[in-house]
Amino acid sequence: MKRYLTLILVLLFSVGILAGCEQLNSDLDERTDPALNSPNNDADSESANADALKAAKLEFKELTALSDQSPEEIDSYLEALTTIDKNSLDFAEKTLAGDSSLADKNYIYSPISTWLCYELLLGGTSGDLAEELKAKLEANHFAEDSKLDNLSIFANYCQSDDNSFNIQNLLLISDQLNFKAEYLDYAANFRPLLYQMDLSRTDELTAALNKLIDEKTAGLIPEFYKEDLNPEIISILMNITTLDARWETEFMPEDTAREEFTKSDGSSVTVDMMNQTAANDMRYAEDDYAQYLRKAYLSGTSMILILPKDDVSPQEALRHFQNNSEKITFESYRVELKLPKFTIESNYDLKELLSKIGLEELFSPKYGSQIDLLVEDQEIFIKSSKQAAKIEVFEEGSKAAAVTTIDFEGASIAAAEDFIALHFNRPFAFVIKDPQEICLFEAVVMDPSE
Numbered sequence: 001m002k003r004y005l006t007l008i009l010v011l012l013f014s015v016g017i018l019a020g021c022e023q024l025n026s027d028l029d030e031r032t033d034p035a036l037n038s039p040n041n042d043a044d045s046e047s048a049n050a051d052a053l054k055a056a057k058l059e060f061k062e063l064t065a066l067s068d069q070s071p072e073e074i075d076s077y078l079e080a081l082t083t084i085d086k087n088s089l090d091f092a093e094k095t096l097a098g099d100s101s102l103a104d105k106n107y108i109y110s111p112i113s114t115w116l117c118y119e120l121l122l123g124g125t126s127g128d129l130a131e132e133l134k135a136k137l138e139a140n141h142f143a144e145d146s147k148l149d150n151l152s153i154f155a156n157y158c159q160s161d162d163n164s165f166n167i168q169n170l171l172l173i174s175d176q177l178n179f180k181a182e183y184l185d186y187a188a189n190f191r192p193l194l195y196q197m198d199l200s201r202t203d204e205l206t207a208a209l210n211k212l213i214d215e216k217t218a219g220l221i222p223e224f225y226k227e228d229l230n231p232e233i234i235s236i237l238m239n240i241t242t243l244d245a246r247w248e249t250e251f252m253p254e255d256t257a258r259e260e261f262t263k264s265d266g267s268s269v270t271v272d273m274m275n276q277t278a279a280n281d282m283r284y285a286e287d288d289y290a291q292y293l294r295k296a297y298l299s300g301t302s303m304i305l306i307l308p309k310d311d312v313s314p315q316e317a318l319r320h321f322q323n324n325s326e327k328i329t330f331e332s333y334r335v336e337l338k339l340p341k342f343t344i345e346s347n348y349d350l351k352e353l354l355s356k357i358g359l360e361e362l363f364s365p366k367y368g369s370q371i372d373l374l375v376e377d378q379e380i381f382i383k384s385s386k387q388a389a390k391i392e393v394f395e396e397g398s399k400a401a402a403v404t405t406i407d408f409e410g411a412s413i414a415a416a417e418d419f420i421a422l423h424f425n426r427p428f429a430f431v432i433k434d435p436q437e438i439c440l441f442e443a444v445v446m447d448p449s450e
Contacts, residue, residue, distance in 0.1 A: 001275055006248055009136060012049065013034040015203045021068050025152060025302070028274055043433070045204075045207070046413065047305060047351070048201070048204045049204050049207050049208035049420055050207075050208065051198065051201070051204070052197065052198045052201040052204040052205040052207075052208050053172075053195055053196075053198070053205055053208035053209060053212065053379075054175070054195065054196045054198075055193065055195055056195060056196050057194070058171075058184065058187075058188060058192065058193075058194040059188070060188055060191055061152075061188070063152060063153060063156050066407065066431070070323050070324070071413050076143075076146060076150070077150055077153055078248060078436070079148065080142060080143075080147070080150030080151075080154070081150075081154065081436045081437070081438060082437075083140050083141075083142055083434070084112075084150075084151075084154060084255045084438060085112075085437060085438045085439055086139070086140040087115060087137060087138050087139060087140050087346040088111040088112045088114070088116075088438075088439065089322050089323075090139045090140065090270075091110050091111065091115050091136060091137055091139075092109065092111035092114065092115070092442070093319065093322065093323075094136065094357045095114065095350070095353045095357060096353070097355075097356075097357070098353040098356035099348070099353055100314055102315070102444070103313075103315065104264065104446060105446055105447075105450075106342075106344045106346075106443070106444060106445055106446050106447060106448075106450055107344065107346045107393045107443060107444055108237075108344045108345070108346045108389045108390065108400070108402075108441060108442075108443040109118075109346060109348070109387070109389055109402070109441070109442055109443065110241045110387065110389055110402030110404070110440060110441050110442075111439050111441075111442060112167065112241060112438060112439065113167070113239045113240075113241040113387065113402040113403070113404040114239075114350065114387060115137065115240065116167065116169060116190065116239045116403050116404075117169075117237055117239040117385075117404040117405070118133065118137055118406070119137060119151070119190075120169055120171075120187060120190055120192070120237050120239070120406075121133070121237055121371075121374075121406055122134060122137060122371045123186030123187060123373065123374075124180075124183050124186075124371055124374030125370055125371050125372075125373065125374075125377075126370050126372055126373055127370045128340075128370065129361060129362065129367050129370035129371070130370065130429060132358070132359065132361070132362075133359065133362060135325065136357065136358070142225075148186070148189040149189075149435065150384045151189050151190060151365075152188075152189040152190070152191065153160075155167070155169065155189065155190050155191040156191055157436075158318065159191065161297060162299075163301075163429065163434070164243060164244055164245035164246075164297055164298070164299035165241070165242060165243045165244075165245070165299075165300050165301060165434055165440055166216075166240075166241070166242050167239070167241045167242075167268055167440075168192075168193065168216060168239070168240045169187075169190040169191070169192040169193070169237075169239050170192055170193045170194075170195065170236075170237070170238040170240070171187060171192045171193070171194045171195070171235075171236075171237060171238075172194075172196075172197055172209075172235060172237075172238065173194075173195075173196060173197065173234065173235045173236075173329055173375065174196070174197055174199050174235065175196040175197060175198055175199075176199075176377070177234060177235070177375055177376065177377070177378055178376045179235075179374060179375060179376070180374065180375065180376050181371055182373060183373050183374050183375075185200060186187065186373075192213045192300060197236075199229075199233070199234065200231075202228045202229045202230075205375035206225050206227075206228045206229045209224070209225055209229065210222065210223050210224060210225055213240065213403055216240045216242065217240060217242055217390075217401035217403065218242065218244060218394070218399065218401070219402040220242070220390045220399060220400070221388050221390060221401050223404055224388055224403050224405075226442055228408075230383070230407075230409075232383070232409045232410070233383060233407045233408065233409060234375070234376070234378065234408075234409060234410050235375060235380065235404055235408040236406065236407050236408070237405065237406040237408075238403065238405045238406075239402075239403070239404045239405075240401070240402070240403050241401065241402045241403075241404075241440060241441075242399075242400065242401045242402075242433060243301070243391075243398060243399060243400040243401070243440060243441065244397075244399050245297035245299050245301050245397050245398055245399075246297060246298050246396055246397035247295065247296070247297060247298070247396065247397050247398075248295075248296040248298050249276070249295075249296075250298060250396050250397070251274040251275070251276055251395040251396075251398065252276075252395065252397055252425055253340075253395050254274065255274065255275040255276070255277075256272050256273065256274050256341065256395060257272075257273055257274070258270050258271070258272065259271065259273035259338070259425065261273075261425050261426065261447070261448060261449070262425060262426045263426075263427065263446065263447055264446060265429050266428075269447060269448075269449040270449070271340045271341070271342070271448050271449050272340065272341040273336055273338050273339070273340050273341075273425065274315055274337075274338070274339050274340070274341055274394075275337070276335075276336075276337040276339075277336070282294070282295065282332070282333060282334075282335040282337070283296075283330035283331065283332060283333075284330060284331060284332075284333040284335060284420055284422075285328045285329055285330045285331070287324075287328065287448045288309065289308065289309060289312050289316065289317050289320040290298075290306045290307055290308045290309055290312065290317040290320070290321065291306075291307045291309075291322070291420075291422060292304055292305065292306055292307075292321065292328060292330070293305040293307075293335060293337070293422055294330050295337075297397060297398070299392050299435070300434075300435035301432065301433065301434050301435060301440070302432070302433055303398065303430050303432050304430060304431050304432075304433065305339070305422070305424060305428060305429075305430045305432070306318055306321055306425075306428060306429040306431075307422060307424060307428050308427070308428065308429070313350045313427075314427045314428055314429040314444045314446070315429070315444055317429055318429035318431070318442060318444060321429075321431065322431070322439070322442070325437075328329070333420050334420070335420050335421075335422050336420070336421045336422065336423075337422050337423075337424075338422070338423040338424060338425060339393070339424045340393075340424065340425075340445070340448040341393060341394050341395070341448070342392075342393055342448035343390070343392045343393075344390065344391050344443060344445065344446060345388075345389070346388070346389050346392045347386065347387070347388050347389075347442070348386060348387045348389075349384075349385075349386055350385040350386055350387055350404070351382070351384055351385045351386070354385070362382060363381070363382045363385075364381065365411050366382035367381065368380055368411035369411075371408070373387070374408075375408075378410050379410065379411035380408040380411055381408065381409060381411050382407065382408055383405055383408060383409040384405075384406075385404075385405060385406045386404070386405060387403065387404040387405075388402070388403050389401065389402040389403075389441070391441060391443060398432070400432065400440070400441050402441065424445075427444070427445060427447075428444075428445055429442070429443065429444045429445070430442070430443055430445070431443075
């Protein structure tokens with residue numbers, strides 16, 4: 001009996017020791033695990049970031065749904081969409097012409113993102129500066145009495161949950177300042193989000209802005225701001241354009257194979273080439289510059305692939321298509337399609353590019369007095385402007401995003417055969433258009449392996 005009692009006591013003592021060790025380990029974990037005890041843990045950081053960037057309310061007027069408008073109103077709206085597309089492409093062509101580095105590399109660019117961001121700026125300018133900016137933005141003029149109404153309907157349409165793409169405008173301003181009431185009336189036509197920034201906490205503010213952009217681009221652009229925001233930046237105008245679309249006819253992953261892609265200098269690289277059988281009807285066109293294939297997404301958005309003819313560069317073929325798309329007629333053909341899987345990222349200094357097309361005064365503090373309709377009680381000028389864009393093309397579909405910003409400082413501070421083989425195994429271009437033919441993205445692929 002004594003032996004049993006002794007054994008029970010030993011077991012109880014051992015259990016007590018083990019429990020004490022587990023409690024000690026727990027205590028040590030609590031004292032040493034930064035995730036549990038650091039004042040900068042995730043929960044605290046999220047709260048601080050939210051305090052540094054606060055959403056504000058902006059009232060919008062109610063819109064009549066497009067389906068509820070009269071035929072005359074719908075015709076006027078569709079005409080405005082055509083004008084929006086032409087203006088954004090015209091502005092993009094002028095802007096990118098100043099970037100000589102694009103001649104031999106991949107790039108992705110969003111014409112509509114840049115154009116909308118600078119249209120958002122236009123309402124805050126006056127005098128000669130406003131006239132010069134308007135001339136560059138609106139080569140194909142709107143009917144003055146309907147421009148803002150049509151932009152408002154367009155902005156509302158772009159934010160619909162039914163679309164595979166989304167276009168969102170944002171207004172950001174120091175919590176020590178206010179946008180002018182007249183400017184907010186103008187900007188409301190773009191249906192923007194409005195945020196107030198605490199510029200005394202630039203590290204937290206930068207983290208909050210990057211998190212906001214990361215979420216709205218579904219992770220495609222996770223770190224737009226590589227460094228902490230300059231505390232002298234008092235306002236930002238921003239556009240975020242995104243695409244998340246599945247092909248109407250997906251590529252089968254088992255048909256993807258390693259194949260050669262011939263670059264412009266004659267050398268080759270091996271890439272993952274997606275293949276689709278000739279049994280699928282596709283929309284095809286051809287002229288002296290290129291062969292064109294319109295590949296549809298489920299949402300009605302489409303990618304127009306552009307394979308240039310001999311002695312025509314992808315850049316030339318892209319420009320030709322953008323300037324002549326209304327003249328190019330697509331017909332249904334059986335196509336044997338080879339298309340590489342690829343990811344392209346691009347970054348643009350828009351301040352540098354726009355200065356080269358005659359808008360250098362837009363970025364001069366000397367002309368800050370003409371950006372006078374934007375902010376109350378503060379003369380401002382544009383400190384920087386840039387765009388980051390990215391696209392991923394894969395078997396199931398495509399994802400793309402572009403972010404365009406304008407940052408302000410205070411001034412005081414042919415007939416084809418029935419069977420066509422289209423092999424995109426050499427440099428090519430493409431555009432992505434929404435169901436109303438607005439160009440969301442344009443790109444050149446010189447080397448899909450990069």
